[in-house]
Amino acid sequence: MHQKYIHRFSTFFDDIVGVTHPKEEIIxxxxxxxxxxxxxPYVLNKPIHHSQKVLSEKEYIVSIEVCPNxxxxxxxxSYGPQVEVLSPEWFRTxxxxxxxxxxxxxxxxxxxCIDDKELCSVVTESDHNYEC
Incomplete structure (x- = not known):
């Protein structure tokens, strides 16, 4: 019986990124x-998950086999505008x-700020503070 739990623990994190299993029944x-x-290049050198595969080097596309969490x-x-989820569609949505x-x-x-012109002026990309 003890071996059963050891085996489950050794594979418990195989299908996820991090340590949290989704509460819902996500496959x-x-x-x-x-x-x-x-x-x-960063993602190639530091894979997101051990299942990561490069699908297209020209288009910078990778796949991972996980339970999204x-x-x-x-x-x-954390990658901000440097990444786009292409699929699955439900996860993208x-x-x-x-x-x-x-x-x-x-x-x-x-x-x-825009509606009440007396409160704030227009902020440019070089500004990091509102001028009120």
């Missing part, structure tokens, strides 16, 4: 990611919705 899937030219989401978000929710939080702040 292992092929996640396809496309990176930009600057990030791709919050740690994978966090890792993908899930990340899109989270990005959209986050963007709404920041658009609200910016909209407040």
């Amino acid at each position: 292992k899937e092929t996640v396809i990611l496309q990176f930009d030219a600057d990030r791709f 919050k740690e994978l989401e966090a890792l993908i978000f 899930q990340l899109y919705k989270k990005i959209e929710e986050n963007l709404k939080k920041y658009l609200t702040v910016q909209k407040g």
